[in-house]
Amino acid sequence: MTQTLQLTQHVATPAGLESIQDALTVEHVTKRFGGQSAVRIRRKPGKVVVAVDDVSLRVRRGEIYGILGANGSGKSTLIRVFATLLLPDAGTARIFGYDAVGEAAVVKRMINRVSVEASLFKKLSAMENLMYAARLYSVNVRAARREIPRLLQALGIPVARIGQPVDKMSRGMQQKVAIARALLTSPVLLLLDEPTTGLDPRSKKDVQQFILELRREHNATVVLTSHDMDEADALCDRLAILDRGKIVVEGTPAELKEKHRLEQGLDREPTLEDVFMEVTGRRLDEEYEEGEGGE
Amino acid sequence: MIASAPLMREIKASYALVERNIHLSKRYWAWEVAFLVYTIAQSLAVVYMADAVPSITHHHVDTRSIVLYLSIGTLTWSYMASLFIAIAESVQWERWEGTIEYSLMAPISRLTYVLGACLFAVIYGLGRTVFVLGALMLTFHLDANAAGLWPALAIVAVGSVSFVGIGIMAATLPLLFTEKGAQMTYVIEACLLLVSGVYYPVTVLPGLLQVASHVSPATYILSGTRTMLLGNPSGSALVGSIVPLVIIGIVTVPLGIWLFAWAEHFAKRTGRLKRTG
Numbered sequence: 355m356t357q358t359l360q361l362t363q364h365v366a367t368p369a370g371l372e373s374i375q376d377a378l379t380v381e382h383v384t385k386r387f388g389g390q391s392a393v394r395i396r397r398k399p400g401k402v403v404v405a406v407d408d409v410s411l412r413v414r415r416g417e418i419y420g421i422l423g424a425n426g427s428g429k430s431t432l433i434r435v436f437a438t439l440l441l442p443d444a445g446t447a448r449i450f451g452y453d454a455v456g457e458a459a460v461v462k463r464m465i466n467r468v469s470v471e472a473s474l475f476k477k478l479s480a481m482e483n484l485m486y487a488a489r490l491y492s493v494n495v496r497a498a499r500r501e502i503p504r505l506l507q508a509l510g511i512p513v514a515r516i517g518q519p520v521d522k523m524s525r526g527m528q529q530k531v532a533i534a535r536a537l538l539t540s541p542v543l544l545l546l547d548e549p550t551t552g553l554d555p556r557s558k559k560d561v562q563q564f565i566l567e568l569r570r571e572h573n574a575t576v577v578l579t580s581h582d583m584d585e586a587d588a589l590c591d592r593l594a595i596l597d598r599g600k601i602v603v604e605g606t607p608a609e610l611k612e613k614h615r616l617e618q619g620l621d622r623e624p625t626l627e628d629v630f631m632e633v634t635g636r637r638l639d640e641e642y643e644e645g646e647g648g649e
Numbered sequence: 650m651i652a653s654a655p656l657m658r659e660i661k662a663s664y665a666l667v668e669r670n671i672h673l674s675k676r677y678w679a680w681e682v683a684f685l686v687y688t689i690a691q692s693l694a695v696v697y698m699a700d701a702v703p704s705i706t707h708h709h710v711d712t713r714s715i716v717l718y719l720s721i722g723t724l725t726w727s728y729m730a731s732l733f734i735a736i737a738e739s740v741q742w743e744r745w746e747g748t749i750e751y752s753l754m755a756p757i758s759r760l761t762y763v764l765g766a767c768l769f770a771v772i773y774g775l776g777r778t779v780f781v782l783g784a785l786m787l788t789f790h791l792d793a794n795a796a797g798l799w800p801a802l803a804i805v806a807v808g809s810v811s812f813v814g815i816g817i818m819a820a821t822l823p824l825l826f827t828e829k830g831a832q833m834t835y836v837i838e839a840c841l842l843l844v845s846g847v848y849y850p851v852t853v854l855p856g857l858l859q860v861a862s863h864v865s866p867a868t869y870i871l872s873g874t875r876t877m878l879l880g881n882p883s884g885s886a887l888v889g890s891i892v893p894l895v896i897i898g899i900v901t902v903p904l905g906i907w908l909f910a911w912a913e914h915f916a917k918r919t920g921r922l923k924r925t926g
Contacts (some may be wrong), residue, residue: 388922415684434923439750441918462756472750477676480757482669490755492658519676 364412374450377543377575378413378436383445385599405431405601408445413504413543413592418569418576420586420593422626424636428599429579430469433547437578439466449543463491466536472528476521479607480506480531483520484538491539498538510560525534526557533561537568544568546578550585558585565589569622583626597634655801661758664744666765667772672737673742674773685777688782692723695848696789703841716789722847724785725805728778728840729812729867735770736816737834738764741823750922766820767813774809781902796879799889804873807894814901815841821912827921838857841865866901871894925926 384407384586388400404429413419423429434440435447438458447454449461459622474483481502488498506516509530511523520528529549536544546565562585568574580586587607594604603610607626613622614629667768674681699715719857785791819837823830834866844851844858845867851859871892876882916922 431920434750434920437750437753438852439915439917439922442922459756459758462754465754467750467754469750471747473748475673475746475748478669482672486665486669487751487755489668490662490752490757492661492756509692594853 356457370552371450371542375415376412376448377412377415377417377450378419378577379446379448380409380411380432380436381446381448383409383432383435383442383447385428385435385440385442395609404599406435406442409596409599409601410445411594411601411604412561413575413577413623415575416569416573417591418565418578418589420580420590421577421579422583422586422597422630423579423596424581424634427596429581429596430547431599432596433467433469433545433577433579436543437465437545439467464542465545466539466541466549467547468529468532468536468549469549472520472525472532474520474531474535477519478515479519480511480534480621483514483531484535487535488536502534502538505537506531509534509564524554524557526553526560529553529557529561533564542575544574544576546576548579550582561591561597583630587626595630597631597636602633603629658676659758659761661769662755663765666739666762667769670766670769670773686725687778688777689781692727692781693784693788696785697721700789707858711791713790717791717793717879718787718875719848720785720791721793721878722871723833724778724782724876725871726842726867727781728774728805728844728845729870731774731777732770732809732812733816733819733841734834734840735773736813737819737822737837738831739766740820741831741834744823744827753913753922759913760906763817763820763906763909767816770813770816770885771809793878794880795884797880797882800882801868801874801877803887804870804877804894806892807875807891807898808870809868811894811898811901812870814898814903814905817905818901819910821908824909824912824921825915841867844868864897866894866897869897 364544385405386402387405388402388597409428410431411419413558421429421432435442436449436454438454438461441455446490448464449464452460452464454461454469474480475486478486484502484506485495485498487493488495488502493635503513503516508512508537511527515527523531533546533549534599549565553561565576565578566589569576578586578589590607592604592606593610594601596602605613610626610629611626614624614632617633618624696716696719699712699719702710702715740749743752759815815837819834820835825835836909840861844854844862845865846854847867850866851862851872854862869890873887873894876890878885880886
């Protein structure tokens with residue numbers, strides 16, 4: 355990253371947010387999949403899978419909060435609930451006090467999400483993809499045209515590549531374009547759903563540095579899901595470990611490791627992976643048989 | 650860079666979809682060329698049937714009116730089918746690209762999203778129809794009633810709105826049925842083709858299909874344009890074609906938008922937005 359990130363506030367967010375200290379308040383959120391569908395496709399009701407089970411958490415303004423778990427643990431489902439893309443069966447998720455279901459229109463103006471898939475139009479260029487986002491989020495078009503190259507360059511994408519279709523870019527570059535697209539809209543809450551999964555070490559480091567810079571320079575609140583424990587340790591102020599849809603432990607990385615060290619009577623500093631294995635009873639690379647199916 | 654007033658913001662946002670789809674059409678130009686060649690070949694094949702009538706029946710027949718009858722049918726259908734498919738496939742296309750969640754997470758109303766898809770569909774449909782018209786004019790002698798041209802275009806314009814409503818309804822299918830939704834839209838298109846009298850008068854259809862023809866806006870568009878271009882254009886004939894189209898539009902557009910919102914809610918409740926099918 356050769357340039358310092360400079361963002362401009364584009365989107366009109368509700369007034370009075372400055373006084374709200376909790377960026378995200380989640381209370382007893384439950385999400386199930388399967389069962390009898392409203393549109394009856396099959397005669398027999400499907401098997402019910404509880405993807406998120408009575409989750410409550412609180413993310414403070416300016417915090418980088420990690421949600422860790424193995425594949426199928428419910429991380430992405432939870433992020434989708436925050437992003438207004440899934441309706442919870444029970445409980446509430448509030449973003450700066452606004453309900454993600456009942457006040458979704460306001461919430462949408464405050465958030466953006468980067469998922470493990472870049473979710474870009476593959477044949478469009480980075481510039482065209484970002485201009486689409488700019489128009490959807492009412493970012494001033496002229497200013498966006500000026501800002502997009504600078505934003506992409508700050509993420510290490512050469513100017514010459516900005517006009518090329520994104521399917522000609524590496525996965526790491528595509529993911530950086532997706533992150534730039536999210537930043538272009540200046541979200542007050544950035545949801546990063548495994549943003550570095552599948553990236554090469556260099557791209558991974560770039561993205562991680564960028565997340566830290568984003569918080570340092572702009573006091574952005576970030577909710578990050580990951581199954582990379584080293585990444586979580588390096589980036590997160592606090593984190594929760596999710597297992598079978600439930601939060602099994604929550605705290606700062608240092609707190610969690612110290613607690614584990616004392617409980618296990620270790621004479622070395624444990625890793626977050628040690629903590630994870632203790633609280634879930636499984637390895638990180640184990641997947642759940644019952645998942646939402648594609649987390 | 651501060652957000653604009655809400656209405657302007659929504660209008661600009663709907664242009665996002667138009668611009669995006671124009672860029673996509675340019676990038677997928679080879680597909681567009683292939684699809685256009687297919688449509689032109691199909692249209693010419695249909696109209697050549699008129700020229701073939703004397704050979705088939707072994708009777709001398711003045712084929713000019715049949716050529717014109719089928720040309721109006723194929724041209725109008727070319728436009729309406731493009732319009733319908735461009736709207737109906739909007740969700741399916743985003744599923745295929747993997748962008749549906751991104752677009753539906755954006756802070757725009759569903760009406761804005763649908764309006765953007767429809768605006769592009771009209772531009773796209775008109776563009777394709779110009780090429781088909783050019784091919785027909787180069788191949789056949791089309792001698793239509795010039796006086797009826799503007800009333801015929803007015804009927805097509807009003808009818809487009811009715812067709813948009815049905816297109817929006819069809820666009821909900823890929824939201825509800827992640828794997829087979831797109832195929833279902835083709836079934837709807839085929840049924841509309843069958844009952845609307847595109848290549849024949851609806852009077853040749855069996856009773857039940859004739860009843861079904863009354864609910865298809867294409868029936869009124871086709872009969873209206875044919876009356877204007879082949880028959881005697883009159884004010885009463887124009888009103889007679891436009892009134893049912895207005896009624897269908899008043900019913901189908903709000904119903905389509907309501908259905909779309911319901912289908913989105915259903916997809917968000919059941920987690921179907923995520924699946925790529």
